[in-house]
Structure formats: structure tokens, C-alpha cells
Amino acid sequence: MGSNPSKQKEKRSQSVAEVRILANGHVPPRRTVSTLSRVAEVSGREKRNPEEPVVEFPQEEYKDGKLGITSKDTILNYLDSVEDGELFCDPDFNADRFALFYSDRDASDFYWKRPVDLVEEWQTPQLMVDGVTRDDIKQGTLGDCWFLSACAAVSQKKEFMKKIVPSDQPLCGPGYKGVVHFRFWRFGDWVDVYIDDLLPTVNGKLVYGRCTEPQEFWVALIEKAYAKLHGSYEAIEGGQSMDALVDLTGGIPRLYEIQDKDPFLYRMIEKAQQKGAFITCSRKGNWKLSTKADPNGLVSGHAYTVTEVRKIKHVRGEDKLVRIRNPWGDNNEWKGSWSDSDVNWTWVDDQTKKEIGLQAKDDGEFWMSYRDFCKQFQEVTICQYGPDFDGDGVVDKFGCYACVKGRWECDKNAGGSRNDLQKFATNPQYILTLPEADDFDPQKDDPDLEGLCSIVISLMQEHRQSTRNVKVKKLQIGFFLYRTEDPTKKLSPQHFRYTPDSGKSGVYINYREVSQQFELEPGHYMLIPSTFHHNEAADYMIRVFGEKSFTLEGPLE
Incomplete structure (x- = not known):
């Protein structure tokens, strides 16, 4: 049977949305946009890293x-x-x-x-x-x-x-x-x-x-x-x-949770690697108990480097492969399909082996199939050293960049989440103005992006160490975008109650940095960074990247 192009496109768009939702660690229930605007943030998310230190800092x-x-x-x-x-x-x-x-x-x-x-x-x-x-x-x-x-x-x-x-x-x-x-x-x-x-x-x-x-x-x-x-x-x-x-690098990180064998995620990793992005992956587990590899050669609670992805043609067809490096740099390597001395390599011609630099060495680096990669690893981090506007894993050139620093102060502008709209309205409010849509090429670009502005927004909380024996508290943070017709006035609690947001970073989470990309119509938007809890003091930094010129001003008084 022939394939339906429109259905293929719809499926790909759904895959993009799912990956982005997972990157924020939260899958919201199915609701309409108008209903979402009225739903409070019931809770934030404390993400416990599998590589927790043995002794907790105060x-x-x-x-x-x-x-x-x-x-x-x-x-x-x-x-x-x-x-x-x-x-x-x-x-x-x-x-x-x-x-x-x-x-x-x-x-x-x-x-x-x-x-x-x-x-x-x-x-x-x-x-x-x-x-x-x-x-x-x-x-x-x-x-x-x-x-x-x-x-x-x-x-x-x-x-x-x-x-x-x-x-x-x-x-x-x-x-x-x-x-x-x-x-x-x-x-x-x-x-x-x-x-x-x-x-x-x-x-x-x-x-x-x-x-x-x-x-x-x-x-x-x-x-x-x-x-x-x-x-x-x-x-x-x-x-x-x-x-x-x-x-x-000073780049923009995005964390993706691996769900099944996602072909779009593979393509994103492949294109990101081709364009020079930095990629790591990790396995969940308690690293404190993992002083040696599992029987399959992989280590639980451990971070690895993705060094290459490649589609390999051989006598039995084609396979998607991922090359990974264990920082231990020893013989603790994957022992399954497509490992260094696996029989699968007999299907591959010598020229291809030479091109990919195949070596049977106990150096911690190995190949594995993308199918096994999705089964064995739970997270992928891609760090772009420039914004990726279209979500395809490729670093795009950008024409405008803005960075502002601020501070949430108790009893002043640390309003917390939308659980309390009166307090939420006291958070810092920045005006993001997008004067014109991005250039559009009907031969190359997705028709759905015509007339829109591609923007990448990152919110980072201050998390540098101040003293040797006390950690800086890592708060649950996030940000929202609201369309506004008056760029000179702060938005009121009533606006948040009855108007849907135009975009958000996702669920509040205790990461050092959260980032998201948006395709927005030209106009004025209020950008609101906040912590989940009310009256949590902290310094923050907002970075915005755009293809076309824009302005970021504020916070409004």
C-alpha cells in the first residue's frame, strides 16, 4: 500500500510535540487551550538526579x-x-x-x-x-x-x-x-x-x-x-x-527522555551530531552501587558521550547505529548486538568499517543499534552552541540575541506559580516584541511556519557556588508567555484568569536551566519568569534568540 503524505506529516508533528513535552518531564492531560489557561499549577517537580552525591550539602x-x-x-x-x-x-x-x-x-x-x-x-x-x-x-x-x-x-x-x-x-x-x-x-x-x-x-x-x-x-x-x-x-x-x-560552551541545553524507538529523536540526534552539537546520554540507577558494569557491559546511573550516529548498509539491509563512549575508557563496553567484535560486523564491507573507524579495542567506545540504545538509555542531552529554531537538532544562524539578568525578591516580585494569580501577577514582566515574521522559503520550510517568528527562550537560575560547604538551593523554575496589546502596562491577575498563555517552559522543575522554542505570530508578548513557590529569593538570567530582529525590555514597573 502507498503512504499518505498528510498522515505522515501529522504523525511527525505529533512526535515533535511529544519529545518537547518529555523534555520538560511532564505529560499534561488532554485539555483545550482555553481550559489550560484556567488550570493552576498544582505542583512543581523535584527531579532527583541518579548521580546524587553520597553526603548531602546543607x-x-x-x-x-x-x-x-x-x-x-x-x-x-x-x-x-x-x-x-x-x-x-x-x-x-x-x-x-x-x-x-x-x-x-x-x-x-x-x-x-x-x-x-x-x-x-x-x-x-x-x-x-x-x-x-x-x-x-x-x-x-x-x-x-x-x-x-x-x-x-x-x-x-x-x-x-x-x-x-x-x-x-x-x-x-x-x-x-x-x-x-x-x-x-x-x-x-x-x-x-x-x-x-x-x-x-x-x-x-x-x-x-x-x-x-x-x-x-x-x-x-x-x-x-x-x-x-x-x-x-x-x-x-x-x-x-x-x-x-x-x-x-555557554550553549543551550535540552534534555530528552527516551520513549520507545522514536525515529524523530534519532533524526534529531543525527542532524545535531552532523552540525557539531554536543551530545551525552545516561542510564538511570544508583551510581553509588555501580562500581562495575552490568552483564551487558553498561553501567547503571552513569553518563556517556554520544560520539557519532550512522546508518550502516550491509548485506542484510540497513541499521541505525549509535557510537557511544564510556568515560571510564576501559573494557566496560556494550556486549550486545553491534558491539566491537559482534558477528553483525561480518555483514559490513571493509570500506564502510574503515570510514567509521571501527576498532576492536578496550577503550570504552562502542557501537550499538538505535533500537538497543533506546532500551538501555533513558535520557539524551543535546547542547547547541547557537539556537535550534526549527527543532530539527541543527544549529541555526540567528540575527538577534538578548540577555537580561534579574532577581526574585521576597515580598516584592517573587510571586510564585499561577496557583495564586494575585501573587503571580507580581512576578517580573518583560516585554518581548517581534516586529516581523521570519523569512519563508516554500521550497524548504514547513508551510505551518509561514508568517511566524522562531524564538528560543532560556531561563537560568543563579547556581554558582558561594561557599565550599554549603550548596546553593536549586529552586523549581519556569516561565510563561502571554500575548498583550499594550506593551507599556503589566498584565493583571484577571488577564491570567481569562486569557490562555501563548507558550511556557513546561512544568516547574528544579533544573539549573529550562529552555524552550516557540513559533509565534509577530506582536507583543509578556515574558514572565517565576519560581514555583511564593517568596523564594534568587537571581535569574533570561536569554532569547531570534532569526529576525526583536526587542526585550523590562521588567515593567
Whole structure:
């Protein structure tokens, strides 16, 4: 039987909607738009990350965010005061137990050594050997696969790694002073993080992240710099890959929960990978109990890097494959269909194997079918370093960008959710003006997008560490868009009661950042960021990207 093009298009549109809903972690009941506008947010969502740290930090509000950040002038002045022959010792991140742990754990087996003391006499320690690659990374005993899998993803883009890991930093010989510096994106700005090169060891060996080459040290040192930003190594046990990807790129993250064998999600991953987006995936489970792989070779509660997707033609047909890397970088690899030495590869010609770089090595990287991928992994994170307007996983060029920072203050503008419309109306209200529709090409573009403006909106709550032993409280956040005819006046509680929203981020959730894309008619829109609970104080940042010029003003008084 022949296929019906209109039905195919309808099915694809439904798939897009389902993926976006799942990305926000919530599937609302089927209601009309008019009914939705009158339904209160009964509850927000506390998302517990499977890679939770062993010991919980106490929590408090964000303070100054300067933890781990020291100005270049301060470092240079410090180095000028160091006598000849002495090496830099970081006064802000001393090589002691407190740099390792925030909890009361025994550190008597740990000794701090510099790279020059960790190589053979005939070897020369280097920050990087022949550049940076994903194959460099080997995870140690620290549960920070969420960070290392992000490093592996970003390592495939040289321009980003050059920004994050400045070259020409000797670890011995002329010009060596024992100091190394990295750059991370923190709440809208690139910041420099300086550390000394003393690294934690046990029995003379690096115990945490390291490079596969014994004379290369960028992995161990970037991990230390990231730990400094969080207060200790223990503080980066457990986290979300999408946060690490943003810290490394300043990009826009989207988290997708895998539901069955979704062909649209595969296409989105494929196109995102082709255009250079950064992709990770994770398995649910308790990482604290997973010191070894399951019988199938995969590790529960663990984050991996998606390094390639490919459709493979062979004598029996065609298969969709995904290549994945375990940050452990060892023989803990997938043991099922399409694994390194699987019989399926006998169906594939030698030229194809060569093109995809097939190797039977115990390096943590492996292929698997997309069908098995959907069965074994539960989440995919795609981080674009520019907005993806049409939802196809491809980074689109954008003509306009706006960023504003603000603060929810108790008894002033921290109005909480729509459960109480009087209070909700006190939240900050920004005017987003879209003067004209995007350019439309009837030969390439979806007819449903004609006359609309493609916009990507991201809301991030301030979540940088302020002190070493207290975490910044992570609130349930979200945002709404309402059409308005008067861009000079704030919207009233009555407006929210009787007028449907034009878009929203989804259910309130305790992520550091929530983002969503919209296709809107030209006009004026009120953009309202809020926390779920009333009177929760926090700093926030809104980023908006558009194909055509727009304005973002406010908040209105």
C-alpha cells in the first residue's frame, strides 16, 4: 500500500510535540487551550538526579558566586612574590583534605604531587600531547562521569577546547611556575580559573580523572579546576551533563527522555551530531552501587558521550547505529548486538568499517543499534552552541540575541506559580516584541511556519557556588508567555484568569536551566519568569534568540 503524505506529516508533528513535552518531564492531560489557561499549577517537580552525591550539602541562597575565581592580576602579583625556584601553591584551594572532601572522610592515604613527579625520568609532562581528543579521558574513582562525558563531547570541537584550555602552559622547564588556568562559562560570562598543578594521588598514582597517555595532564587539571569552582572534588560527585556542557560552551541545553524507538529523536540526534552539537546520554540507577558494569557491559546511573550516529548498509539491509563512549575508557563496553567484535560486523564491507573507524579495542567506545540504545538509555542531552529554531537538532544562524539578568525578591516580585494569580501577577514582566515574521522559503520550510517568528527562550537560575560547604538551593523554575496589546502596562491577575498563555517552559522543575522554542505570530508578548513557590529569593538570567530582529525590555514597573 502507498503512504499518505498528510498522515505522515501529522504523525511527525505529533512526535515533535511529544519529545518537547518529555523534555520538560511532564505529560499534561488532554485539555483545550482555553481550559489550560484556567488550570493552576498544582505542583512543581523535584527531579532527583541518579548521580546524587553520597553526603548531602546543607543549602542556602546564592551569595556572591566568586568561589574558585581569582583575577589574573592577583595571580600575577602572587607569582611575583614567589622566590626563584619555588612553585605556585594555590592559597584559595590548598592541597589538603578540604580540597578533597566537604564531608568528614579520611584523607590519610592521599598525597599531592605535581605532574613532573608523576612521570618517568625520561618523560616530559605536558598539558596536552597532540591536542585534545575524547580518547584522552579516563575516569577515576570520583563519580563525575557527568562532567567527563561533557568534556569528551566538547573535545571534538577544537575551537571550544582552545578557549577552555589555553595552550602554551608548560608543566616543567623554562616558564614553568606551577600554575595552570582554564576558562569556564558561568552565568553569562567566561571566567578564568587558576590552580596550582598539585594533584591528589594514592600509592603514587592519580586517583581521579586522568589522560590515557601518562605524560599528558589536561584531564586531571581541568577536573581540579572544576572542583575548585564547586569547593572540593567531592562536590562534583553527582551532577547533570547538561550543566557541564553549558559551563564548557555557554550553549543551550535540552534534555530528552527516551520513549520507545522514536525515529524523530534519532533524526534529531543525527542532524545535531552532523552540525557539531554536543551530545551525552545516561542510564538511570544508583551510581553509588555501580562500581562495575552490568552483564551487558553498561553501567547503571552513569553518563556517556554520544560520539557519532550512522546508518550502516550491509548485506542484510540497513541499521541505525549509535557510537557511544564510556568515560571510564576501559573494557566496560556494550556486549550486545553491534558491539566491537559482534558477528553483525561480518555483514559490513571493509570500506564502510574503515570510514567509521571501527576498532576492536578496550577503550570504552562502542557501537550499538538505535533500537538497543533506546532500551538501555533513558535520557539524551543535546547542547547547541547557537539556537535550534526549527527543532530539527541543527544549529541555526540567528540575527538577534538578548540577555537580561534579574532577581526574585521576597515580598516584592517573587510571586510564585499561577496557583495564586494575585501573587503571580507580581512576578517580573518583560516585554518581548517581534516586529516581523521570519523569512519563508516554500521550497524548504514547513508551510505551518509561514508568517511566524522562531524564538528560543532560556531561563537560568543563579547556581554558582558561594561557599565550599554549603550548596546553593536549586529552586523549581519556569516561565510563561502571554500575548498583550499594550506593551507599556503589566498584565493583571484577571488577564491570567481569562486569557490562555501563548507558550511556557513546561512544568516547574528544579533544573539549573529550562529552555524552550516557540513559533509565534509577530506582536507583543509578556515574558514572565517565576519560581514555583511564593517568596523564594534568587537571581535569574533570561536569554532569547531570534532569526529576525526583536526587542526585550523590562521588567515593567
